[in-house]
Amino acid sequence: MTAALILIALLILGSTAVAMSLRNLIHSALLLVLSWMGIAAFYLWAGAEFVAFAQVLVYAGAVSMIVLFAVLLTRRSRADLSIAPASLRRAVAGVLAGGATAGVLTLAVLRTNLQIAPSAAPTVTVQQLGLELIGPQVASVLVVGVILTVALLGAVVLAASDRNDGKEDAP
Amino acid sequence: MNTLQLCLLISSALFCIGLAGALSRTNTILVLLGIELMLNAANLNFIAFWRFNPAPLPATGVIFVIFAIAVAAAEAAVGLALVIAIYRHQQNIRLQDATRLKG
Amino acid sequence: MTLSVQHLWLIPALPLLAAAIGALTPSGGRTLAASAAIAAMVAAFVLSCCALVAALADPTANLTYNFTWFDLGTGAVRLGWLLNPLTAFMCVMVTFVGTLIFVFSLGYMHDDENFTRFFCFLSLFAAAMLGIVVSNSLLFLFVSWELVGLASYLLIGFWFQKPEAAAAAKKAFITTRIGDLGLLLGMVWLYHARGTLLFFDGGAGVLEPASLTALMVSTLSCGLAVSTAISLLIFCGAVGKSGQFPLHVWLPDAMEGPTPVSALIHAATMVAAGVFLIARIYPLMEADYHHHNLPIHALTVVAFIGAITALMGALIAVAQNDIKRVLAFSTVSQLGFMMLAIGVGSWVAAIFHLLTHAFFKALLFLGAGSVIHAAHHEQDMRKLGGLSGPMRVTFLTFAVGMMALAGVPFLFSGFWSKEAILHAAHAWDVSHIPLYFGLTAVVLTAFYMTRLVAETFFGKPRSHAAGLAHENPAVMTVPLVILAACAILLSLLAWPTPWLQHQLDPQAHTEPGGLSLMMLSIVLVALGLGAGWALYGRLLRTNASAPDPLAAALPRLHAFLAARMMFDELYAATFGRLSNGLAALADGLDRYVWGGLVNLVARLGQFGGLVNREADEDGLNAGFDAVSRKVRSVGQIYSRAQTGETHGYLRVIALGFVVLVLLVMLGGVR
Numbered sequence: 040m041t042a043a044l045i046l047i048a049l050l051i052l053g054s055t056a057v058a059m060s061l062r063n064l065i066h067s068a069l070l071l072v073l074s075w076m077g078i079a080a081f082y083l084w085a086g087a088e089f090v091a092f093a094q095v096l097v098y099a100g101a102v103s104m105i106v107l108f109a110v111l112l113t114r115r116s117r118a119d120l121s122i123a124p125a126s127l128r129r130a131v132a133g134v135l136a137g138g139a140t141a142g143v144l145t146l147a148v149l150r151t152n153l154q155i156a157p158s159a160a161p162t163v164t165v166q167q168l169g170l171e172l173i174g175p176q177v178a179s180v181l182v183v184g185v186i187l188t189v190a191l192l193g194a195v196v197l198a199a200s201d202r203n204d205g206k207e208d209a210p
Numbered sequence: 211m212n213t214l215q216l217c218l219l220i221s222s223a224l225f226c227i228g229l230a231g232a233l234s235r236t237n238t239i240l241v242l243l244g245i246e247l248m249l250n251a252a253n254l255n256f257i258a259f260w261r262f263n264p265a266p267l268p269a270t271g272v273i274f275v276i277f278a279i280a281v282a283a284a285e286a287a288v289g290l291a292l293v294i295a296i297y298r299h300q301q302n303i304r305l306q307d308a309t310r311l312k313g
Numbered sequence: 314m315t316l317s318v319q320h321l322w323l324i325p326a327l328p329l330l331a332a333a334i335g336a337l338t339p340s341g342g343r344t345l346a347a348s349a350a351i352a353a354m355v356a357a358f359v360l361s362c363c364a365l366v367a368a369l370a371d372p373t374a375n376l377t378y379n380f381t382w383f384d385l386g387t388g389a390v391r392l393g394w395l396l397n398p399l400t401a402f403m404c405v406m407v408t409f410v411g412t413l414i415f416v417f418s419l420g421y422m423h424d425d426e427n428f429t430r431f432f433c434f435l436s437l438f439a440a441a442m443l444g445i446v447v448s449n450s451l452l453f454l455f456v457s458w459e460l461v462g463l464a465s466y467l468l469i470g471f472w473f474q475k476p477e478a479a480a481a482a483k484k485a486f487i488t489t490r491i492g493d494l495g496l497l498l499g500m501v502w503l504y505h506a507r508g509t510l511l512f513f514d515g516g517a518g519v520l521e522p523a524s525l526t527a528l529m530v531s532t533l534s535c536g537l538a539v540s541t542a543i544s545l546l547i548f549c550g551a552v553g554k555s556g557q558f559p560l561h562v563w564l565p566d567a568m569e570g571p572t573p574v575s576a577l578i579h580a581a582t583m584v585a586a587g588v589f590l591i592a593r594i595y596p597l598m599e600a601d602y603h604h605h606n607l608p609i610h611a612l613t614v615v616a617f618i619g620a621i622t623a624l625m626g627a628l629i630a631v632a633q634n635d636i637k638r639v640l641a642f643s644t645v646s647q648l649g650f651m652m653l654a655i656g657v658g659s660w661v662a663a664i665f666h667l668l669t670h671a672f673f674k675a676l677l678f679l680g681a682g683s684v685i686h687a688a689h690h691e692q693d694m695r696k697l698g699g700l701s702g703p704m705r706v707t708f709l710t711f712a713v714g715m716m717a718l719a720g721v722p723f724l725f726s727g728f729w730s731k732e733a734i735l736h737a738a739h740a741w742d743v744s745h746i747p748l749y750f751g752l753t754a755v756v757l758t759a760f761y762m763t764r765l766v767a768e769t770f771f772g773k774p775r776s777h778a779a780g781l782a783h784e785n786p787a788v789m790t791v792p793l794v795i796l797a798a799c800a801i802l803l804s805l806l807a808w809p810t811p812w813l814q815h816q817l818d819p820q821a822h823t824e825p826g827g828l829s830l831m832m833l834s835i836v837l838v839a840l841g842l843g844a845g846w847a848l849y850g851r852l853l854r855t856n857a858s859a860p861d862p863l864a865a866a867l868p869r870l871h872a873f874l875a876a877r878m879m880f881d882e883l884y885a886a887t888f889g890r891l892s893n894g895l896a897a898l899a900d901g902l903d904r905y906v907w908g909g910l911v912n913l914v915a916r917l918g919q920f921g922g923l924v925n926r927e928a929d930e931d932g933l934n935a936g937f938d939a940v941s942r943k944v945r946s947v948g949q950i951y952s953r954a955q956t957g958e959t960h961g962y963l964r965v966i967a968l969g970f971v972v973l974v975l976l977v978m979l980g981g982v983r
Contacts, residue, residue, distance in 0.1 A: 040213075041213060041216070044213070044216065044217070044220075045216075048216075048220040048223075051220070051224060052220070052223050052224060052227065055224060055227050055228070055247060056227050058243075059227055059228075059230070059231030059235070059240070059243075059244065060231075064237065064239065064240070067240060067243070068239075068243070071243055071247075074247075075250070078250055078253075078254065081220075081254060081257070082257055082275075083383075085217075085257050085258065085260075085261040086261060087257050087260070087261075087271070087272050087275070088383060089272065089276075090253075090257065090272055090275045090276065090279075093275075093276060093279050094253075094279065097279050097280075097282070097283050098246075098250075098279075101283060102246065102282075102283060102286045105286055105287060105290050106239060106243065106286075106290065108290070109239055109290040109293050109294060110239060112294055112297070113239070113293060113294060113297040113303050129233070129234055129236070129306075129960065130234040132233065132234070132964060133229075133230050133231075133232075133233030133234030133235075133960075133964075134230050134233075134234060136229065136230070136233055136964050136967040136968060136971075137226045137227070137229045137230025137231075137233065137967075138226070138230070139967075139968070139971050140225070140226050140229055140967055140970065140971055141222060141223060141226035143971045143974045143975060143978075144222035144225070144226070144974070145219060145222060146978065147974055147977075147978060148215055148218045148219055148222060149211065149215065150978065153212065153214050153215060153218075153262075154264050155212050155213065155214045155262040155264065156262055156263060156264045156265075161260070161261070161263075161267075161268065163268055163269045163272055167268060167269055168269055168272060168273070168276075171268070171269045171273055172273065172276075176273055179277060183277055183280045183281065186280075186281060186284055187280060187283070187284050189284075190284030190285070190287055190288050191284075191287065193288050193291070194287040194288050194290075194291035195291075197288070197291035197292055197294070197295045198291040198294045198295065229963075229967055232963060233960055233963055233964055233967070241959070241960075305959050305960065306958060306960065308957075308959070309956070309957035309958055310957065311955060311957045312955060312956060312957030312958075
């Protein structure tokens with residue numbers, strides 16, 4: 040049980056760390072797919088199958104595709120793919136900030152007295168989830184639907200090639 | 211240290227890797243991906259707390275994560291559209307060059 | 314040594330692993346990619362032989378190993394492996410023929426720059442086919458089935474620089490997809506009706522008596538049994554994949570791929586999948602057969618589709634000039650024979666023909682590949698000729714393959730399997746039309762194969778490239794020799810005793826005697842060979858542009874056949890135009906009706922905005938202007954903090970978060 044969790048954690052953290060430090064953007068994106076699959080494995084481990092499928096569909100399927108499209112649309116030559124190293128100061132500052140956050144979070148987690156249930160994972164069937172979604176949570180579902188629609192429209196407006204490029208900048 | 215704390219440590223580590231990546235990379239796409247990872251770390255927490263809750267509620271954590279994933283998908287779409295808009299504007303996607311909001 | 318059914322997954326997994334290695338190898342690692350692919354196939358062949366030993370220990374048993382893939386709420390999706398003689402024979406055939414084709418490809422693709430990619434795709438193709446074979450679940454079979462489609466798309470379009478190859482790949486993918494839609498619908502229906510997709514599951518599987526009875530007794534409003542409807546839907550998938558009559562158009566175009574790919578598609582992997590699928594679900598196909606009040610039986614449809622395909626393929630093959638196209642249409646025709654055999658109730662004969670056909674068709678395609686490679690990619694047989702001297706090994710092996718395909722008696726395996734089919738058709742009590750179609754196709758097969766050999770190998774070279782041809786290296790000829798030996802030795806499976814039939818289906822009663830039918834078919838083969846020799850062998854063509862004797866005698870029929878019975882034109886004129894029309898309709902609707910509506914709403918909004926602005930500017934603005942000047946001057950001071958640098962913002966947020974957490978922890982705020 041715990042051994043599987045540690046394996047999954049190694050997969051997630053390892054692939055993410057490597058992805059975040061690689062030079063080649065395409066390789067980073069592909070490694071992140073691996074990391075997202077690892078997160079899906081974590082959900083499976085925790086007994087949340089439906090969330091695992093959603094994770095695979097949305098992240099490993101959809102988001103990764105958008106990322107790859109964005110990468111391919113925004114490069115001009117093969118050399119652009121491997122990004123020049125960021126300035127050293129920025130990298131050090133970033134890692135320091137990340138490290139400080141990590142330290143603080145670790146301390147907080149370890150110092151808190153967390154009770155856990157000794158029992159097995161709560162089971163939730165797809166049917167229950169569906170009833171929950173169209174019952175008590177129906178307002179949230181509608182709001183999410185609106186958000187998704189607006190995001191879709193917004194993405195189209197942002198990415199559409201506007202003919203009056205200059206006008207926007209005038210005021 | 212119990213299993214819940216282990217899960218929380220994993221998600222903290224994922225969060226911090228995402229944060230460090232977002233802070234140290236200059237490519238806007240990678241910064242966005244770092245932010246996606248931070249969101250994912252939050253989702254891990256939801257599931258972990260749901261899984262080990264001493265007084266289990268049937269579906270709260272799962273429902274929460276489903277909504278979070280939906281919102282994250284919307285965020286990714288808008289974010290990457292923004293990347294394309296930035297690219298069209300300044301012919302590269304280095305984040306430190308996008309400083310037009312400077313006061 | 315035997316292979317237990319739990320470990321059956323190793324057989325498809327090994328080529329899949331080789332495909333992964335090939336995919337990760339940089340294009341310089343030719344040796345690594347090719348040796349991984351061939352080693353995996355050899356290992357899979359050894360495992361298949363072990364599996365065969367295990368399966369033949371008790372031919373009646375269906376050894377299964379089922380496991381839960383995942384739980385989805387209340388139901389679970391289960392997959393499994395199935396080992397019976399059908400599985401084992403197919404595995405052995407696919408891996409053996411596959412290995413030889415892989416070795417041949419070493420020579421054929423030697424000069425291609427995408428050598429590693431080619432071996433990666435070949436391994437994927439073989440792995441997907443083996444996945445179909447070992448699956449005990451229609452779901453896993455379907456997944457592998459689609460992988461076969463994907464791999465065939467990649468391989469047919471391997472030379473995607475050529476527009477014809479890209480078009481052929483698309484055509485193959487889309488045409489088979491039409492059939493797969495039927496398979497998917499049938500699968501969904503079956504799951505809806507039975508709640509499982511496992512074939513055998515200790516009495517609960519869909520191919521076991523309880524399930525078959527339940528499917529047979531429930532009928533639809535139109536009078537069909539549910540089992541008939543599901544069978545016919547699944548048969549749609551097989552029609553697409555196996556190039557049967559309405560959907561055969563992709564198979565001849567698939568010749569655009571490299572020749573080893575054609576050999577693999579036509580012999581071992583792709584088209585065999587359809588016949589295998591129908592043989593696998595034969596109990597379901599047959600379920601309605603003894604139910605007499607039904608308007609139509611699934612097997613009757615299969616038999617007639619098969620008979621039409623067999624005759625049509627043979628007719629078209631007569632008038633083709635490209636070596637590979639003749640062979641392609643002969644494949645269509647032979648697949649029709651197999652479907653015919655299943656339709657008349659003898660799936661055993663179909664599988665026997667599938668096995669023998671795999672060997673001699675692979676032999677013929679690789680022989681054609683050898684000719685094409687030697688003649689610098691000249692495929693038009695009118696421009697070849699005179700190759701029997703310089704290419705002796707290729708010629709002799711090709712002749713063996715040709716005689717096996719034509720059904721020359723006694724010595725060649727093709728004769729025995731074809732006899733088995735004709736006997737089964739003869740014994741069918743519904744109609745004798747399929748038998749007559751089959752007999753006609755037998756004559757035509759002998760005829761066009763004689764023509765193919767005479768035009769390609771005899772006479773004088775009729776082009777410069779053919780004149781320069783010489784024998785290929787051993788890496789290409791040795792597989793030919795092995796396949797030729799198999800094309801002869803496989804006769805032993807059926808003669809002197811029908812051993813294979815008994816292993817596949819111990820309950821099958823073999824037709825005794827039928828000597829007159831055998832004599833008749835021997836006479837028909839002799840007739841075909843004689844006619845072919847009289848028309849093409851006696852008066853050898855002297856130059857490439859000389860008219861075809863058949864075309865001179867029957868010009869309009871020949872032109873019709875040469876144009877492949879106008880199927881492509883027919884489909885372009887009907888389905889193509891229909892979909893264009895629908896697209897134009899959708900375009901018009903979108904542009905004018907919906908677009909007009911949206912524009913109208915936009916105009917309304919615009920008008921509202923105009924009114925609003927007028928009210929705003931005069932009434933409200935003056936007061937706000939004064940306030941906003943103040944706000945602006947304060948904002949200018951504050952705006953210095955806005956560096957515009959996103960990283961800076963994010964960093965400050967992170968540090969603020971750290972400080973917050975520290976405050977909470979140290980301050981003890983709980």
